[in-house]
Amino acid sequence: MTSPEPSLLRRMIRRAIALSGIAAALLLGWWMRIEAARSPDLLPEIRLGESVSLGRTQLRPDSLTLEDGRLVLRALAENVTGETQSSPFGIPARPPEAVIGDSVLPTPEIVLLRDQAPLGQLQPRLPEEISMIWTLPEDWRPVPVTLRFSRETFKLRDNLYGQASWLGHVPAATLTALPGTAP
Amino acid sequence: MKRGLWILAALAMTVAACGIAGWPDWQDWRRTQVLNESRPESDMAVLSGTEIRIRRQAVLTLPDLPDRAVIWLQLAVSPTPAAAASLGGCNPVLRDGRGRRFLPLSDELGLKLLKILGRDWAISCAQSLRAADGAGAVSDQVYLVPVDVVDALELEVSGPETRPDGAIFTLSPQPLTLP
Amino acid sequence: MNLVRTMAILLFAVAALGAMMLTNPGRDRAFQPMVARIAAGDQGQARLFSARIDGWHLEPALSLPSGERTSEGVFLVLDLTAAGTTESTTLAADWIGASGRRYATTARAEGLPRRLDTAWMQPGLDSELTATFELPEDEIMGGALLLHLPRMPALEGALLMAPPQTPPAIRLAPVSR
Structure with a gap:
């Protein structure tokens, strides 16, 4: 042939x-x-009182204050998924970063405003007032603080298993403010 | 004739494919089961180089809860240095005659019971072996079982490295009265 | 004629492939526990555990050894009786709310006795447990309790239990437990 x-x-x-x-x-x-x-890549610059989506959680920073040598960010956190989130800032948890000049402050302590208990779970439809507390270095003088928020991305069918997953953190927004004094 | 050969070859390939795909699963399954049971005559057994001895077995009945009993076992393990890791992650499991399996209590209740029994901390089988370096250790385990199976209890000791081999002890716990 | 036939076969193949891809269940739907629906007041039976709802009530606040815990919503407390069947096991519970949202047992109840989250079920022994949820009040009526093994292993038994028919009473002053 x-x-x-x-x-x-x-x-x-x-x-x-x-x-x-x-x-x-x-x-x-x-x-x-x-x-x-x-x-x-320009990150959106938000102001106090504006909401930012962190993936599982919607966060509205309300005030940034100095209390007893600590930096306190009051915020409203709402779980926007359909189930209880035991790690509202993602897995691994990445709460907002506070940056002063070039140095990043250590991970904040996050408590509920209502009873000062540590923030564990966030239930759907139950927004919680939280405060994030950073310990400041000794020689700190009042200068503007930049907060960097990062967001987890949702994928309905991930490439590995084809299941719904929260994948990777990407920068979501920044907020720069001069900490006020506690009311 | 030729067609029959082709069919046979296809069948053989299918069987071979299933075998190759299923072999790791079969091995994993064997790691979870005790298939070769050795039943020691005495209170002592040797499992892949590790000597396991029941030092104490007691049953405690609770006056408030007449339907259940607490079984307290004290196990002594003395591994040879080479076998120190062989019982890592091991679970001493109680079995009754009806195929039910009781794991040692690892919650608050277990800690409370051990305190009552005068032992301050439950050292699990795995931890004591890892700390042993061939020197041997004693571990305390408490179980909660229905009171009607106390006379028919067996202890199964095995670890991921020893399975499918495991030692089965027949228990006869002595009643214990608290001081 | 030949071309038409080829095109028809090709079209059919594309349609069949599309239908398969659209109806192919994702991993989230394909690997699920086997859920049995249990009517109010009935005893539910799964492979590794059995359970029954004995009662329920609401608490506006939880009093714990470490202090009082309040909520934006309410605390729903379910009293359960559960037992193991063939092997010692732990359990986990979710409240499937009226809106379909899923509420896990609250970690804020840590320190209460007889918590479902920390207890072990032993074969043949009934244990009395409580499952506490923190949720908005309108998620309660029309919701159901999902009892399952921790981490929801696929193809394992789970129970979707209807709560009692009477609405939960509000317990204002938490009784000392």
Whole structure:
């Protein structure tokens, strides 16, 4: 069974079809890089009283104050998922970061305002007033503090198992404010 | 003839594929089961280089709860240095004649009972073996069982490294009265 | 004619593939425990445990050794009797609210005695337990209790238990336990 050699045109068309996928991938990658360069990653800058989505939790920072040498952020946290969250700031937990100049303060202590118990679970439809408390270094002088919020991304079908997952933290917003004194 | 051979070859391949895919699962399953039971005559058994001895077995009835009994076992384990890890993660499980399995109490109730019995802390089988370095250790375990199975209890000792081998002791706990 | 046939076969294949992809259950739906529905007041039986709801009540606040715990909603307390069947096991509970939201037993009840979260069921022995949930009051009527093994192992038994038909009473002053 021998077939006649196809004509040059046919062979060229076949090769062009075979190459078109690679060409498309190259072009797309190139265009995506151009797009990324055209829009620089600017994090939204929020102010006190504005809400920011952290993935499982919606957080509304209300006030930033100094109390006994500690930095206290009062906020309203609401679980926006349909089930109890035992780690409202994601897994691994990434609560807001407080940055002064170049130094990042250690992880804050997070308590409920209602009874000063540590924040454990966040129930759906029950927003909680919380305070995040950072211990300040000894030599601290009042300067503006930047808070960096990060958000977990939800994927309905992840690539590994095809199940709904919360994956990875990405920067969500920043807030810069001068801490006031406690009311 | 030729077609029959092809069918046979396909069947053989299917069986081989199932075997290859199922082999790790079969091995994992064997790690969870005690299939080779050794029944020592005395209170002492040797399980992959580790000597296991029942030092004490007692039954305690609670006046407030007449339907249940507390079983207190004191196990002495003395592994050879080579076998020190072989019982790691081991669970001494009580079995009754009806296939029910009782795990040692590891909650608040267990701690409370051990305090009542004068032992301050439950050292689980695994921890005592890891700390042992071949020197041996004693561990206390308490169980809560229905009072009607007290006479038919067996103790099964095995660890992930020893299974499918395990030692089965027949128990005859002595009644204990608290001071 | 031949081309039409080929196109028809191709179309059918694409349609069949699309239908399969659209109806293919995700892992979240495919790997589920086997849930049995239990009517109010009935004893539920799963492979590793059996359970019954004995009663329920509301508490506006929990009094714990470490202090009082209040809530934006209410604390729903269910009294249960549970037992193991063939093996010692622990249990976990969720309240499936009227809106379909899922409330786990509250960690704020830590320190109360006979908590379902920490107790072990022994085969053949009934244990009296309480499961405490923190939730908005309108999630209670029309909701149900889901009892399952911790971490919800797939293909394992779970019980979806209807609560008592009478609404829960409010217990204002928490009785000393």
